[in-house]
Amino acid sequence: MSSGAWSAVIGACSLIVGVVAFIVLIIQLKLLREQVQNAKDTFIAEQKRIQRQATLEYMTLTLNQRLELERDLPYVEDDASIRKFLSKRERVTEAKAAFWSNLDYFETLATSVNCGIFDIEIVQRVTGPKLVRTFDAYRELIMDARSYYGRPSLYKEMEQLAVSLRALSPNDQRDPSRPSFLR
Numbered sequence: 001m002s003s004g005a006w007s008a009v010i011g012a013c014s015l016i017v018g019v020v021a022f023i024v025l026i027i028q029l030k031l032l033r034e035q036v037q038n039a040k041d042t043f044i045a046e047q048k049r050i051q052r053q054a055t056l057e058y059m060t061l062t063l064n065q066r067l068e069l070e071r072d073l074p075y076v077e078d079d080a081s082i083r084k085f086l087s088k089r090e091r092v093t094e095a096k097a098a099f100w101s102n103l104d105y106f107e108t109l110a111t112s113v114n115c116g117i118f119d120i121e122i123v124q125r126v127t128g129p130k131l132v133r134t135f136d137a138y139r140e141l142i143m144d145a146r147s148y149y150g151r152p153s154l155y156k157e158m159e160q161l162a163v164s165l166r167a168l169s170p171n172d173q174r175d176p177s178r179p180s181f182l183r
Contacts, residue, residue: 048119055118059126062105069102076133086141103138103155106131110161120164128165135162 001009074081085099110131112118123131135142135158146154 051117052119052122055112055122056126058112058118059109059122066102066105069098069105072098073102076130076137079137082137086138102134103142103158106134107155107158110157113161113164114157120161120168123161124165124168128169131158132162132165135159 074085076082088096109118109123109127113120113123135155142155142159146152
C-alpha cells in the first residue's frame with residue numbers, strides 16, 4: 001500500500017473514531033441531563049418532606065397549648081354554647097383571653113401555611129375542618145373586631161386559609177352560606 005492509501009485509511013479511521021466519540025459525548029450529555037433532573041426531583045421531594053415534617057412537629061409540639069386554650073371554650077359545633085359565650089358582655093375574662101389566644105394560634109398557623117412555610121395538606125388532615133369551623137363560628141365577631149379596632153387585616157390569614165381548606169376538601173366543611181346565629 002502506498003503512503004497515500006495509508007493516509008486515507010488513517011483519515012477514515014480518525015473520522016470514525018471522531019464520530020463515535022461525538023456519539024458517546026451526546027449519550028453522556030443526555031445521561032447527565034437525566035441525572036441532574038433526577039437530583040432536582042429528589043431535592044424537591046426532600047424539601048417537601050422536610051416541610052411536612054416541620055408542620056407536623058409544630059402541630060404536635062403545640063397540641064397541649066392548643067388543648068389548654070380550648071379547655072374553657074365552647075365546642076365550635078355547639079351553636080347554643082357559642083351564642084351564650086359571645087353574648088356575655090363582661091370585661092375580658094380568662095375564657096375570653098383564651099378565645100383570642102386560640103384565634104391567634106390559628107392565625108399563626110394560617111400565616112405559616114399561606115407563606116409556604118408549613119404544608120397545607122398536613123394542616124388540612126390534622127386540623128383543617130376545625131380551623132374552618134372556628135372561623136365560620138366567629139366570623140361576625142372577627143369582622144366586628146376588624147372594624148372596631150381599625151385593623152382590616154385582623155385574622156385575614158386565617159380567613160384566607162379557611163377559604164383554601166374549604167376548596168381542598170369541600171365535603172369536609174360546614175356550609176359557609178348557613179345563616180349566622182350571631183345576628
